[in-house]
Amino acid sequence: MNRKSIFSWLVMILSSLVLLFIIAPLAGMFFHTGGTQFLETVRDKEVQQSVWLTLWVSFAATFIFSFGAIPFAWSLARKKLPAKNLIQGIIDLPIVLPHTAAGIALLGFISRDGILGKAASLAGLNLVNHPAGIALAMAFVSLPFLINAARDGFEAVPERLEKAALNLGASHMKVFFTISLPLAWRSITTGFVMMFARGMSEFGAVVIIAYHPMTAPVLIYERFSSYGLNYARPASVFFILIALLFLIGLRLLSLKRKKKNINIDAQTD
Amino acid sequence: MLRLININRRLGDFALTDINLEVSDGQYYVLLGRSGSGKTQLLELIAGLEHPDSGRIILDNEDITRQKIQNRKVGIVFQDYAVFPHMTVFGNIAYPLRVRNETKKDIAEKVENAAAAMNIDHLLERSTEKLSGGEMQRVALARTLITSPRLLLLDEPLSSLDTSLKDDLKRLLRKLNKAGQTIIHVTHDYGDAISLAKRVGVIHNGKIIQEGSVNEVFNNPANRFVARYAGIRNFFRVDIAGEDGSLSGVTEHNTRFRIDGKANVRDSLLLIRNDSIVITYEKPTDVNLNSFRGKVTEIIPSEYGMEVTIDAGDFFYADAPASEIDKLSLTEGKEVWVSFPSKAIVVISGN
Numbered sequence: 001m002n003r004k005s006i007f008s009w010l011v012m013i014l015s016s017l018v019l020l021f022i023i024a025p026l027a028g029m030f031f032h033t034g035g036t037q038f039l040e041t042v043r044d045k046e047v048q049q050s051v052w053l054t055l056w057v058s059f060a061a062t063f064i065f066s067f068g069a070i071p072f073a074w075s076l077a078r079k080k081l082p083a084k085n086l087i088q089g090i091i092d093l094p095i096v097l098p099h100t101a102a103g104i105a106l107l108g109f110i111s112r113d114g115i116l117g118k119a120a121s122l123a124g125l126n127l128v129n130h131p132a133g134i135a136l137a138m139a140f141v142s143l144p145f146l147i148n149a150a151r152d153g154f155e156a157v158p159e160r161l162e163k164a165a166l167n168l169g170a171s172h173m174k175v176f177f178t179i180s181l182p183l184a185w186r187s188i189t190t191g192f193v194m195m196f197a198r199g200m201s202e203f204g205a206v207v208i209i210a211y212h213p214m215t216a217p218v219l220i221y222e223r224f225s226s227y228g229l230n231y232a233r234p235a236s237v238f239f240i241l242i243a244l245l246f247l248i249g250l251r252l253l254s255l256k257r258k259k260k261n262i263n264i265d266a267q268t269d
Numbered sequence: 270m271l272r273l274i275n276i277n278r279r280l281g282d283f284a285l286t287d288i289n290l291e292v293s294d295g296q297y298y299v300l301l302g303r304s305g306s307g308k309t310q311l312l313e314l315i316a317g318l319e320h321p322d323s324g325r326i327i328l329d330n331e332d333i334t335r336q337k338i339q340n341r342k343v344g345i346v347f348q349d350y351a352v353f354p355h356m357t358v359f360g361n362i363a364y365p366l367r368v369r370n371e372t373k374k375d376i377a378e379k380v381e382n383a384a385a386a387m388n389i390d391h392l393l394e395r396s397t398e399k400l401s402g403g404e405m406q407r408v409a410l411a412r413t414l415i416t417s418p419r420l421l422l423l424d425e426p427l428s429s430l431d432t433s434l435k436d437d438l439k440r441l442l443r444k445l446n447k448a449g450q451t452i453i454h455v456t457h458d459y460g461d462a463i464s465l466a467k468r469v470g471v472i473h474n475g476k477i478i479q480e481g482s483v484n485e486v487f488n489n490p491a492n493r494f495v496a497r498y499a500g501i502r503n504f505f506r507v508d509i510a511g512e513d514g515s516l517s518g519v520t521e522h523n524t525r526f527r528i529d530g531k532a533n534v535r536d537s538l539l540l541i542r543n544d545s546i547v548i549t550y551e552k553p554t555d556v557n558l559n560s561f562r563g564k565v566t567e568i569i570p571s572e573y574g575m576e577v578t579i580d581a582g583d584f585f586y587a588d589a590p591a592s593e594i595d596k597l598s599l600t601e602g603k604e605v606w607v608s609f610p611s612k613a614i615v616v617i618s619g620n
Binding site: 158160161163164165166167168169170171174178179182183 | 313316317318338339343344345347349351353354355364365368369409412413416
């Protein structure tokens with residue numbers, strides 16, 4: 001056996017161990033969940049509601065914040081911003097913060113004493129213990145995923161193409177929508193899915209903003225702390241399956257959409 | 270008519286300096302320069318993709334220095350074509366019309382015509398990812414020409430095409446220019462310049478160092494850099510002695526040239542075109558010729574036939590057709606005379 005193959009073996013074994021580390025607990029959880037138990041949980045209204053709440057709130061948060069995050073990502077990729085590194089650092093901050101600390105910070109901002117909380121209460125809305133507050137908590141911790149992926153996507157679009165479009169008479173706005181955005185679409189979708197997934201799985205920040213209504217991660221925690229592991233397991237399995245289904249569906253949709261875009265272009269041409 | 274007046278633009282370590290340029294309507298102007306000479310930056314300034322730090326750009330008596338790119342009607346075709354990869358050929362050519370909200374019917378008609386003029390009408394439904402370099406170039410040209418630009422800027426349009434495609438495109442560009450399209454074409458290729466240009470500007474380190482008709486520039490190169498472009502390899506740094514009318518220049522190897530006309534500075538550079546140098550076995554009798562005895566050190570094929578190197582203390586380079594070499598039975602090591610008239614010597618400042 002030569003040195004190269006020893007190295008290859010070593011890499012393979014280490015990689016397999018890491019992979020196993022990810023798969024084993026999940027697989028264990030699936031195997032330890034009985035069919036009847038699982039079906040009962042699926043039929044449980046409380047579980048259904050929490051999963052549904054988690055999905056739509058995370059999707060709404062991602063969708064709404066993408067209107068600001070995508071143009072922001074474009075400006076990070078294209079513009080000479082003052083203190084760009086500082087701005088980039090601020091964007092990444094939620095990734096490194098303990099999420100409970102992020103929740104506490106956010107709570108101060110959206111409770112009735114905070115600026116946003118005051119503004120919302122004027123409109124008759126209490127953000128704490130409300131889906132809107134949950135959405136804000138999810139967005140706070142997951143925004144970097146969308147911004148960074150979209151920024152990478154825009155950076156990968158050759159600037160020449162944007163210049164050519166300007167030269168051909170397009171306004172900056174048109175260049176953004178007809179050239180930059182379609183060409184960065186794949187990265188943006190990846191970022192969108194990442195932000196959605198990250199928001200969905202958020203526990204720390206969400207639990208501080210809203211214990212009720214319960215999102216799936218909070219519900220799983222509640223079942224675990226009140227009733228124990230066996231009771232929390234089926235809910236976890238159910239949530240993971242739903243989340244996976246949703247993620248795969250979104251991925252497929254975005255790929256299809258990209259293909260469809262090209263076809264539509266060809267047809268109307 | 271396009272006029273650039275005292276254009277300056279700094280980009281990091283590099284600067285376009287004091288650029289003055291006039292391109293009349295219907296002109297085919299070739300801007301010749303090496304990569305990094307600033308020629309692409311200059312095109313981007315004219316197109317409005319960049320702005321000069323100082324100076325003015327006048328097009329048809331209108332100051333367009335700060336005018337929006339979209340309103341300039343100056344079309345640019347980039348070296349890498351910048352064809353939109355997510356659109357079909359039709360989508361690309363139609364793009365400028367769509368952003369102007371033209372009707373579908375008008376767009377279809379104009380795109381058909383533009384594509385037919387470029388011989389790419391059979392490619393309209395194709396995705397641009399499947400096009401060859403030559404086809405991409407034509408798509409980019411059609412897309413720009415459909416906007417009826419007052420001025421067409423071409424950035425190295427021939428550099429990535431193979432020889433036969435190059436000839437096709439040159440024919441197309443000449444045809445466009447003949448139809449009245451004003452063109453500024455930047456290239457690093459001397460051959461492109463002489464085969465297409467009516468006027469030539471040579472740009473080096475962000476400065477236009479010489480400008481004029483093809484003949485003016487290449488027969489009287491202003492400096493060694495321009496001379497190299499014209500294929501001149503005979504450069505001699507000399508000390509000038511004597512008075513106007515009977516000047517001579519002496520190299521450090523003691524080669525003494527008789528020079529016609531004037532020389533302003535003592536330290537000068539003499540240039541002699543390779544094709545001005547004649548090789549003979551006998552010493553020429555004409556006293557008006559500069560002639561030197563030397564030994565042939567190398568005979569190699571060149572763009573112009575064969576290039577013969579003669580060591581006569583200083584090295585001389587002469588171009589000759591292969592048939593001439595055969596006739597003289599010239600081989601390496603033979604003793605020969607090189608000669609050329611005094612008026613074939615161009616004197617430029619040594620700096």
